[in-house]
Amino acid sequence: MGVADVRVRIVAAGVCHSDLSMQNGTVGVQYPVVLGHEASGVVVETGSDVSSISVGQNVVLNWAAPCRTCWFCHNGEPWLCSAVEGVTTVERGTLADGTPLNQGMGVGAFAEEVVVPAASVVPLPEGVPLDLAALLGCAVLTGVGAVRNTADVRPGESVLVIGQGGIGLAAVMGAKLAGADPIIAVDVSPDKESLSIAAGATHFLVSHPKLSKDVRALTEVRGVDHSFECVGAAATIRAAWGSTRRGGSCIIVGVGRKEQEVIFNPLELFHFSRTLTSSIYGASDPDRDVPVLAEDVRSGRLGLDDLVTHRITLEEIGDAFERMKSGQGARSIIKIG
Incomplete structure (x- = not known):
């Protein structure tokens, strides 16, 4: 883990159509790959240079973390950031035999834990159920x-x-x-x-x-x-x-x-x-918009429960993809941690 990285124990991950698009070849990816990008969890370790995130903090993962330095970021359009344009997988980590491993959308959240840059982690305000908060990372922001x-x-x-x-x-x-x-x-x-x-x-x-x-x-x-x-x-x-x-x-x-x-x-x-x-990405900046959406949830104006029709395990991701292909239900949430 790098000095600017954060290790997160995944609590829940949503199965998004973008995951299906990578699984079925609509969007090209590098293999081997761990899919999943819409997720929430708890920070379990931080790199020595990380000061904005604390161990034990509830967070939402941001698969399109802007660099804050490119032309688009400087001109108020971080969702168009040059650093994440067209990125579907990021090489990070290895398999047991040393084979390089890729994370889907730079997150790879269909896992028990992930290591991501601190910029890919958004603190979750209090009052939002941690499992449902996964939806804030993609579906709701978008x-x-x-x-x-x-x-x-x-x-x-x-x-x-x-x-x-x-x-x-x-x-x-x-x-x-x-x-x-x-x-x-x-x-x-x-x-x-x-x-x-x-x-x-x-x-x-x-x-x-x-x-x-x-x-x-x-x-x-x-x-x-x-x-x-x-x-x-x-x-x-x-x-x-x-x-x-x-x-x-x-x-x-x-x-x-x-x-x-x-x-x-x-x-x-x-x-x-x-x-x-x-x-x-809903022309969103998660650092700006997640707190606003969290307040909508806390106030009862936004009911995240209405987006979830299936609660599943990691072993049932294939079933979630099949439901998505046939147009059944809404979001499937994988309960992990």
Whole structure:
């Protein structure tokens, strides 16, 4: 362990779609690799140069720790930090036979303990259950952050969220926190309706080719002020775009395959005057945003329990991936420590 590192005993880790994307080859990784990046735990050891973190402290792991020195960090966009751009695995540690080991997203949280740089550890404020706090490390920062930081949704504005996995449900929660109305949740599975309504959606629609027509019927024919695409597919991006009003914003949160293409014609880009952008990590700075989200949890405004449908062991990660592939449930939380 280096002088600027921290050893953390993992208490809980969420199974994220990004983990599935690395497992199935959508995102390339270096092997051998330990996946897992959405996690919480307790500090058990610190390097000699670490003064900001103490042994025994409850923490959330940050898989996109900014360097604080590059152009993006200096210009207020640490989620675009050059040091973490495109990084899917980081070589750290070895196997018993000396083979170099890689950590997924620089964390490798599907493990009993991890060693990470101190910058990858965010102290957890009191009042947040340590197991549920794992969700703050990715799903909640990404989903709520897309609503708050990227779109800056205002009370009374209309919101559409396509895809009701962990991040999509977190985006619905973020829209509720922002006072949006209506909040329209969409998924291919009718079984997601109860989860979406519990998260704060006012309406639920099953996805179909003419989805935008149904969305417009709920928004006085205009379309929504803000749409959030949380799937990462060409068809759902076009559906989100087509459901957004003139002058509204369409925000891509889902990570898709580079082989797919989304086509727009020049006339529609001019005519609709919509903004099309992505939201990377919810445009979040965990050092800034985790304390704010923790206060939302403490106050009861943000219910992390609503994101968890399965509590599992490390041995059941494969089952969690299978549920994710078939669109079942929301987040699976691995209880480790």
